[in-house]
Amino acid sequence: MADGLAAASNRGGNARLAAAVALDDVAITFRLAHDGVYTAVERATLNVADGEFVAIVGPTGCGKSTLLNVAAGLIAPSSGRVDVFGAPLAALNLQAGYLFQADALFPWKTALENVAIGLETAGVATDEARRSAHQWLARVGLGSFGDRYPHMLSGGQRKRIGLAQVLIRDPKILLMDEPFGPLDAQTRQIMGNLLLDLWTTDRKAVLFVTHDLEEAIALSDRVVIMSAGPAARIIGDWRVTLARPRDISEVKLDPAFHELHRDIWHTLKAEVVKGYTQAESV
Amino acid sequence: MSTIRLIVLQALVAIVTIALWYALSTYPVFGHVLLPPFFFSNPVDVAQQIVAWFVSGVIWKHLWVTLIESILAFVIGSIGGVLVGFWFARQPRTAAVFDPYVKMVNALPRVVLAPIFTLWLGLGIWSKVALGVTLVFFIVFFNVYQGVKEVSPTVLANARMLGMSERQLMRHVYWPSALSWMFSSLHTSVGFAVVGAVVGEYLGSAAGLGYLIQQAEGIFDVAGVFAGMFVLAAFVIVIDAIVSLVEKRLLVWRPVAADSRP
Numbered sequence: 001m002a003d004g005l006a007a008a009s010n011r012g013g014n015a016r017l018a019a020a021v022a023l024d025d026v027a028i029t030f031r032l033a034h035d036g037v038y039t040a041v042e043r044a045t046l047n048v049a050d051g052e053f054v055a056i057v058g059p060t061g062c063g064k065s066t067l068l069n070v071a072a073g074l075i076a077p078s079s080g081r082v083d084v085f086g087a088p089l090a091a092l093n094l095q096a097g098y099l100f101q102a103d104a105l106f107p108w109k110t111a112l113e114n115v116a117i118g119l120e121t122a123g124v125a126t127d128e129a130r131r132s133a134h135q136w137l138a139r140v141g142l143g144s145f146g147d148r149y150p151h152m153l154s155g156g157q158r159k160r161i162g163l164a165q166v167l168i169r170d171p172k173i174l175l176m177d178e179p180f181g182p183l184d185a186q187t188r189q190i191m192g193n194l195l196l197d198l199w200t201t202d203r204k205a206v207l208f209v210t211h212d213l214e215e216a217i218a219l220s221d222r223v224v225i226m227s228a229g230p231a232a233r234i235i236g237d238w239r240v241t242l243a244r245p246r247d248i249s250e251v252k253l254d255p256a257f258h259e260l261h262r263d264i265w266h267t268l269k270a271e272v273v274k275g276y277t278q279a280e281s282v
Numbered sequence: 283m284s285t286i287r288l289i290v291l292q293a294l295v296a297i298v299t300i301a302l303w304y305a306l307s308t309y310p311v312f313g314h315v316l317l318p319p320f321f322f323s324n325p326v327d328v329a330q331q332i333v334a335w336f337v338s339g340v341i342w343k344h345l346w347v348t349l350i351e352s353i354l355a356f357v358i359g360s361i362g363g364v365l366v367g368f369w370f371a372r373q374p375r376t377a378a379v380f381d382p383y384v385k386m387v388n389a390l391p392r393v394v395l396a397p398i399f400t401l402w403l404g405l406g407i408w409s410k411v412a413l414g415v416t417l418v419f420f421i422v423f424f425n426v427y428q429g430v431k432e433v434s435p436t437v438l439a440n441a442r443m444l445g446m447s448e449r450q451l452m453r454h455v456y457w458p459s460a461l462s463w464m465f466s467s468l469h470t471s472v473g474f475a476v477v478g479a480v481v482g483e484y485l486g487s488a489a490g491l492g493y494l495i496q497q498a499e500g501i502f503d504v505a506g507v508f509a510g511m512f513v514l515a516a517f518v519i520v521i522d523a524i525v526s527l528v529e530k531r532l533l534v535w536r537p538v539a540a541d542s543r544p
Contacts, residue, residue, distance in 0.1 A: 106455070150535075
């Protein structure tokens with residue numbers, strides 16, 4: 001927060017706090033192997049306020065994960081700028097925690113070691129990091145699984161460990177790339193509620209990428225829709241005003257939820273269809 | 283199949299083979315001894331030779347020499363393989379420059395190096411160690427190289443997002459990944475260390491199991507050759523069992539399915 005304040009005052013004493021993540025006119029292009037350039041994302045502008053939960057939804061291959069990687073500093077945008085709490089992002093965004101879609105745990109470390117490593121890299125003593133990791137394992141409901149290796153855990157349990165691994169560092173921003181994608185429907189719901197619980201106690205800015213519109217509405221404050229790639233753009237931005245705290249399964253029964261879903265789906269559907277026809281024509 | 287049944291059947295194979303060997307080298311079939319004892323010896327003589335070695339205690343010295351040579355070859359070859367493997371994997375340009383030479387040396391049948399090593403290092407243990415090192419080095423080198431190269435990009439990105447410095451990446455990501463590849467080839471590299479030692483001894487030495495076999499062969503003592511082979515086989519089985527134990531401890535984090543070796 002202090003960084004944000006300082007940065008904001010640097011910019012001509014603007015009283016408003018700078019956004020946690022601000023993507024300004026960001027384009028991402030990749031050079032193709034032979035010739036030509038592939039434009040993944042074209043002119044995306046997106047602000048995530050501090051403490052705001054924003055979901056990005058779009059058809060498969062629309063470049064939403066690429067956009068997330070730009071916010072993480074893993075990819076540099078080809079043009080446009082990225083600001084984190086008002087300061088331009090030049091390297092990795094170390095104020096952010098990133099939860100990956102694929103398995104990202106260290107397979108040679110136990111669950112406890114996997115969670116503790118986030119603190120150890122920051123210079124926290126091993127004992128202290130482990131004590132904290134114990135607490136985090138308990139918080140994600142895996143208190144007695146500390147000595148298991150990732151391959152001994154289920155997909156959902158691995159995601160919980162991943163969540164603890166990221167949150168133990170207390171990042172100011174949480175970036176999530178279809179984190180519950182590979183899980184079954186029931187586990188997804190449980191993980192969604194767990195995420196909301198953890199987020200409610202300590203509101204971080206969240207950028208949550210998913211292809212599941214229901215999940216996006218149920219979790220977030222804002223839903224951003226991206227068009228089908230290539231040269232994907234942001235084509236819609238809806239505010240979700242459903243009351244918090246929410247329960248994922250209950251909120252889906254809310255009439256306001258259905259109304260919003262129908263509204264957004266109307267826009268999204270066209271893009272999904274476009275995405276499919278483009279995929280087939282390739 | 284139950285364990286007991288399996289052990290019984292396994293023992294049966296040995297008993298039948300030895301019985302056939304004994305019968306065919308002792309009793310004539312249609313006036314011919316199918317396995318002339320001059321070439322094939324017979325189980326009784328071989329067993330007597332083995333017992334004589336152990337009773338007189340001469341065998342211990344030779345086992346000890348072969349063991350020391352194997353261990354040294356394994357340790358030196360592994361250290362070299364790990365260092366160069368890491369170096370090449372982290373410096374693709376260096377790797378590209380040396381690539382044809384690495385392939386060339388690796389393709390060379392290592393036995394041809396034995397006379398050179400003997401010339402350079404003498405008849406003592408070091409020429410055998412050197413031969414073993416040339417075998418072990420490449421196995422470890424290729425595995426470590428692969429291990430560093432094939433770290434999952436997601437795991438690597440995750441490590442960087444968790445704030446790891448280059449040194450921490452080495453320690454927490456590249457190193458364990460490389461070691462896991464190296465350990466998965468532990469049986470092969472340890473086996474080759476023994477091969478290097480024994481072949482080196484066979485080609486010129488004053489002690490060791492290879493020397494014992496070579497000496498017996500030199501005086502047409504076929505029983506001695508076979509006895510040496512059996513002692514060597516037992517030696518390798520014991521070492522392999524120890525490696526299996528070590529491997530089980532070191533690779534505890536790996537799923538069982540990945541353990542199955544062809």
